[in-house]
Amino acid sequence: MNAVKIVACIGGGVIGAGWVARLLENGIDVNLHDPAPDAKSKTQAVLDNADRAYAKLTMAQRPVKGVLTYCESLELAVRGVPWIIESVPENMEIKHAVYQQIETHAPSEAVIASSTSGIMPSQLQQGMQYPQRLMVAHPFNPVYLLPVVELVAGEQTDLDVITRAKGFYQSLGMRPIHVRKEIEAFVADRLLEAIWRESLWLIKDGIATTEELDDIVRFGFGLRYAQMGVFETYRIAGGEQGMRHFLEQFGPCLSWPWTKLMDVPEYNEELVELIAGQSDAQSGHYSIRQLERIRDDNLVAIQQALKANEWGAGLVLADYEKQLFDAGAKSASIEAQPDHSAPIRTTRRRIPPDWTDYNNHMNEARYLQCFGDATDAFMRLIGCDADYIHNGKSYFTVETHIRHLDEVRVNEQVHTTTQVLSGAGKKMQLFHCLYHDNGTLLATGEHMLIHVSLETRAACIPDVEVLEALEAIAVLHARLPAPEGVGRAVGQAL
């Protein structure tokens, strides 16, 4: 996947360790040098977080994790290594001393990527023997999860290094952006510093607290910025006339005291044309209506994603839904079906975004998850609930047969029904149907479960209440016709 198989990381702070994590997760070996006494434990904490996050991030099979070597000296870390990431403190003298050591011990063609968030690469290059291989590659915390990395060349940087860096960071799942003109703090930190300085005034002047300020961001424009930036957002606000209209409306505000930042560019026709032209090039292939709907779909999806995490704007949505639920009628539930003479409605859910593969339809493994959830719901119905399991007994699935009959896409609503094929002694055989809410049968699942002791992991008879509840439903369901597809082996003729 990647030509670079090993990277040296000099400095293991929050940013350095974040790089280490992203590299290891992508199968690249890392030599880490950080003289701080707690460097190992601090790095390990970041690696633990990254492990946890990557397990959730993607269902794709990832490469075998890279090997991390803690190196006592910088020399040991960089010797023979083709790519070196420097994340030492933002101090020019320290950085220059590190580069001098690197140049002494590393191959002369090894790339040096500085994580500096503010110092211009041309300044970093001063006094270097081979300055053409140094660039800034400025990432954002948490480095292992945020895609953007700003690539900035110094006056002496070989542009081929930037080209190679683009490929390298892309292979790590990142989105490199080449900042074509050097300035201190580059681009992102310019914007962040502007927000930060304005925020400090708002706190100092007692206008708002840190919490109020944060809430105003995360319940408001922060949701927009996760999916569109400043200009595309305002292009939409300008309506069908787009950016020019927005600028006409809000240009005059620049002279108003709406921020402490009063050193503003002159608002003139030249600036309007520059911005409107760039905005047309960026977003002109979408109509405003299209952009509005893309934005809306994203805002919906982000709030739903946060709802699943019980956080921020997702909690606002959850509270709203609670209000609606209280106000409205109760939906269908197991409790609402005391009659078990038909297959039982066991679960209902919407397909979440993380259940999809790269075709954006539900991954095949999630069919079994739907059936596993249906089994859980049925187990609860017969009294094999969390308390019962906590007391040391449960059912284990020993055999599964699935007919994958139709595709289902993200956000579509599905439900399951469950029919007991047999239920006696240690055994329970279930037949689930997974339906789209529009009535389409998506899959069937036939499952043999064995009741076990969680202590011995051996089969055993269920508690009498569970067994009686199961048998009662089994008797009723024995009168139902055998479901289509029951008892099939894979590939058996129809």
Next chain:
Amino acid sequence: MNAVKIVACIGGGVIGAGWVARLLENGIDVNLHDPAPDAKSKTQAVLDNADRAYAKLTMAQRPVKGVLTYCESLELAVRGVPWIIESVPENMEIKHAVYQQIETHAPSEAVIASSTSGIMPSQLQQGMQYPQRLMVAHPFNPVYLLPVVELVAGEQTDLDVITRAKGFYQSLGMRPIHVRKEIEAFVADRLLEAIWRESLWLIKDGIATTEELDDIVRFGFGLRYAQMGVFETYRIAGGEQGMRHFLEQFGPCLSWPWTKLMDVPEYNEELVELIAGQSDAQSGHYSIRQLERIRDDNLVAIQQALKANEWGAGLVLADYEKQLFDAGAKSASIEAQPDHSAPIRTTRRRIPPDWTDYNNHMNEARYLQCFGDATDAFMRLIGCDADYIHNGKSYFTVETHIRHLDEVRVNEQVHTTTQVLSGAGKKMQLFHCLYHDNGTLLATGEHMLIHVSLETRAACIPDVEVLEALEAIAVLHARLPAPEGVGRAVGQAL
């Protein structure tokens, strides 16, 4: 659900129509007055967007939609109405004229909520007969989807109006934030103006284009801001010592030219204590480790949500998964097995922490995930790789049989082998074995796959190269003994 059953909206621009949409979707009738000739069509476009978004936003049963009445005159709109939302242009004379008309025709106790994004409510109240019922309730575009609304009282505002407003906007699914001190542009637009002005400099100085600026936001800090604001984010960056440490590290930057915004508050102990104390009150009940994991879970969920929408950072994740898919075969050392006369080693992986269920062993659905990954690896081996799929053909699983033979725990290393049972025409029947690396057989999976056109979703013959590669292996594997458990139906006697 709500005491307010009807609202008058004066002004139907992007903001006014956004209010109309949010109100109607929540079952509240609206009288809209806007003298612009295209007001109806513009409002209808926003209502269409809102309809579409709400259909996706929540599955909860919503109230019957409110009734919209377009009113020829302001008088007709406000007569007898208890809540009036003013969203007319940001011009003091226009606003004062509108309030005068409202006071002439509306009940004297009717609340007047101005949507102004910058004018202080005390200025709006000048000359009013009943100024105590006027406040600012400043929303954000799109009003029907973004939760935050800034509530700002003027000098003469009755605080009971703010209290009632909190309840009212909450009932609409919003997150009202009371800005306790009046300033021009309030809080959110202060931050937005700071970003905007800095952005204009970056464009004017030719540092970046609108597209590059937007990408740096939406692939970077914009993802963070969707779930945590400025201060909670930086608290995490400070590590275990939190906000004080962050301020110590970055306080000095305030005197550096990292933005054009150089009028900065004095960085002193008093400011540090103010901010650190507020940050403790806001986030001190979480450890930094907890905050890191909350942040990571949110960043993962947001990127996955955007993947489903095929947009922004979600596209970066999708591209990354495509790369992993391509690389998967190579890392699984298939190339190291040119001899296909035995079952083929298809995948190897460690069981991640989130794959375990309440029984503390791997969830049953993940057995199918292991087999799905093995199928993917085998598909790549015969040339059905990302490019092939991108060109419009693939194999879909239509039937699965799993024998769950043993448990497996977190962090244990497993691998799969794959035997072709048959492979000819549109059909491919595979038999996977999942082994613990210690040699224990954990499960077997038997799968029927059909080759399909991704355009028509119908079965079709594979390209000749794929078919030949499959058939060659099928011929070799036909000489192997039938694997144990092949052709079983669920519950069939041994």
